[in-house]
Amino acid sequence: MSNSEARRFSPSEIELDRRAFRLARKRKSTTLVAFVSTILFAVVAWLSLVNSPGWPRVEQSFFNLETAIEALPAVLEGLMLNLRVLLYSAIGVLVVGLTLALLRTLRSPIFTPIRLLARGYVDLFRGLPLIIVLYLVGFGIPGLRLEFLGRIPVEVLGTLALTLTYSAYVAEVFRAGIEAVHPSQRLAARSLGLSYSQTMRLVVLPQAFRKVAPPLMNDFVSLQKDVGLISVLGAVDAVRAAQIEVAQFANFTPYVVSGLLFVLLAIPTVRAADYVTTRLAKREQAGGVL
Amino acid sequence: MSKLESPKDLGPLILNVKGVRKNFEDKEVLKGIDLEVYRGQIVALIGSSGSGKSTLLRSVNLIEEISDGQILLNDVDISDPRVNQDEVRRQIGLVFQAFNLFAHLSILENITLALRHVQGLTAAEAKSRALVLLERIGLAEKADEYPDKLSGGQQQRTAIIRAVALNPTLLLLDEVTSALDPELVGEVLELIKDLKASGTSILMATHELSFARDVADWVVFLDGGVIIEEGPAKDFFENPQMPRTKEFLQRLRSRAGEQ
Numbered sequence: 001m002s003n004s005e006a007r008r009f010s011p012s013e014i015e016l017d018r019r020a021f022r023l024a025r026k027r028k029s030t031t032l033v034a035f036v037s038t039i040l041f042a043v044v045a046w047l048s049l050v051n052s053p054g055w056p057r058v059e060q061s062f063f064n065l066e067t068a069i070e071a072l073p074a075v076l077e078g079l080m081l082n083l084r085v086l087l088y089s090a091i092g093v094l095v096v097g098l099t100l101a102l103l104r105t106l107r108s109p110i111f112t113p114i115r116l117l118a119r120g121y122v123d124l125f126r127g128l129p130l131i132i133v134l135y136l137v138g139f140g141i142p143g144l145r146l147e148f149l150g151r152i153p154v155e156v157l158g159t160l161a162l163t164l165t166y167s168a169y170v171a172e173v174f175r176a177g178i179e180a181v182h183p184s185q186r187l188a189a190r191s192l193g194l195s196y197s198q199t200m201r202l203v204v205l206p207q208a209f210r211k212v213a214p215p216l217m218n219d220f221v222s223l224q225k226d227v228g229l230i231s232v233l234g235a236v237d238a239v240r241a242a243q244i245e246v247a248q249f250a251n252f253t254p255y256v257v258s259g260l261l262f263v264l265l266a267i268p269t270v271r272a273a274d275y276v277t278t279r280l281a282k283r284e285q286a287g288g289v290l
Numbered sequence: 291m292s293k294l295e296s297p298k299d300l301g302p303l304i305l306n307v308k309g310v311r312k313n314f315e316d317k318e319v320l321k322g323i324d325l326e327v328y329r330g331q332i333v334a335l336i337g338s339s340g341s342g343k344s345t346l347l348r349s350v351n352l353i354e355e356i357s358d359g360q361i362l363l364n365d366v367d368i369s370d371p372r373v374n375q376d377e378v379r380r381q382i383g384l385v386f387q388a389f390n391l392f393a394h395l396s397i398l399e400n401i402t403l404a405l406r407h408v409q410g411l412t413a414a415e416a417k418s419r420a421l422v423l424l425e426r427i428g429l430a431e432k433a434d435e436y437p438d439k440l441s442g443g444q445q446q447r448t449a450i451i452r453a454v455a456l457n458p459t460l461l462l463l464d465e466v467t468s469a470l471d472p473e474l475v476g477e478v479l480e481l482i483k484d485l486k487a488s489g490t491s492i493l494m495a496t497h498e499l500s501f502a503r504d505v506a507d508w509v510v511f512l513d514g515g516v517i518i519e520e521g522p523a524k525d526f527f528e529n530p531q532m533p534r535t536k537e538f539l540q541r542l543r544s545r546a547g548e549q
Contacts, residue, residue: 188390188449191351192404192456193380202403207394 071245071254078241092163097170125168137161138233158230177208217273301329310359321515334502335495337512343495383453391437398433443474463494
């Protein structure tokens, strides 16, 4: 109601002049300059690409439409495996990461060994290259010859390796979020008689989740493309399927196809992450107009 | 005032603080505090910052562990580590200087959270109880707003009601008006007056001398971790005995006069 009242006043000369100037500047800078520079850049990039001496060969072996169409079904089928691995490892990462973060925030001296263990885990898996973890888990665990487990499918081993690695990253994100919730919130909850675990569950974690949503989604985007690495274990995912097609056609186009599919997969998540980040920033009204 | 001079007129003893000491490392913050709160009373703690008021309140709510002495709530020694601390905190409400409303919950949910998860009410029961209380402080229309949309005074009144909703045996108020703009102090003090009228027992740290004089039953002046002087509110303010008390009151009054 106060808003509509505010809108009804007629702006002064000075304000009108300021608005006209801002509008002109905005038009000039965002619309015209952005448009021209984008087109110019695209044209230059395209021309220098197609005029390079080896372009016809590259075009033939990387961007061959026929091969792309032939390879698409197999690559798509492989992508379904990536999506399944993504789903299970994302769930696993959330559970394990959150558990690790909670263990690291325990204060009582009784929990010191657990806390240290959690810290050691995070240090180890944040440092280890994912591909090494994939090799160790993918070839090491079957090597143990645990007969009662039967033959473990490679995609399960891949999911396990991804979960192990990403849980360490996500644990750090969660821990930062938990610590970013002001201690006074905890105090208020405990003084109302809520227990430690109720305080965590009902007061601290909901606020922590909100704070870490953007970095969490960034990790999800990374995970989305890293699921392609399970191909090193021989799982027939999008990347491996592309590799098979590449060998069959003696043409690299299937790699490009699978790459594009991963990009298409990532775009909605990336946009969602951007959206969440801006919304949070707006809610906290941090920077004013800057 | 006279009722405090003849103990037989007093209600039952709610809080009995006996010789409480508190050290932080080698710094002694409370050096043997004796204090009593009877049912329906308001006891006001006054004293400059660092005198130990907050530490005393936090000790009573078991947020701080005392170094010596005893705290009895309804004759039960709550400073005994064998008592269930969550259980004790359920009986004692604490309201902070900075409100500490839960930022991710609406005003209504702030109040219903403990009603549901501590007292075990259903969502519907908790909601209707919370709405009655919000109605009482004139904030029923704001029930679905988030704390950051409310003024400081409204937030603090919500925080007080959040504690009162659990029907605490004792309510602790830690300088609840100190973070408020002067024009918002009145509405919070009004609510406290209202609570007293409905029989709530309150122990409050405050800088509002005139409020303490008008509403408190008993005033305790704390300085350097010891009680310098205490007495019925009217006596205390009209006829302070100790030089340090006189000096403190004078300092606060001259500052109030400047404004």
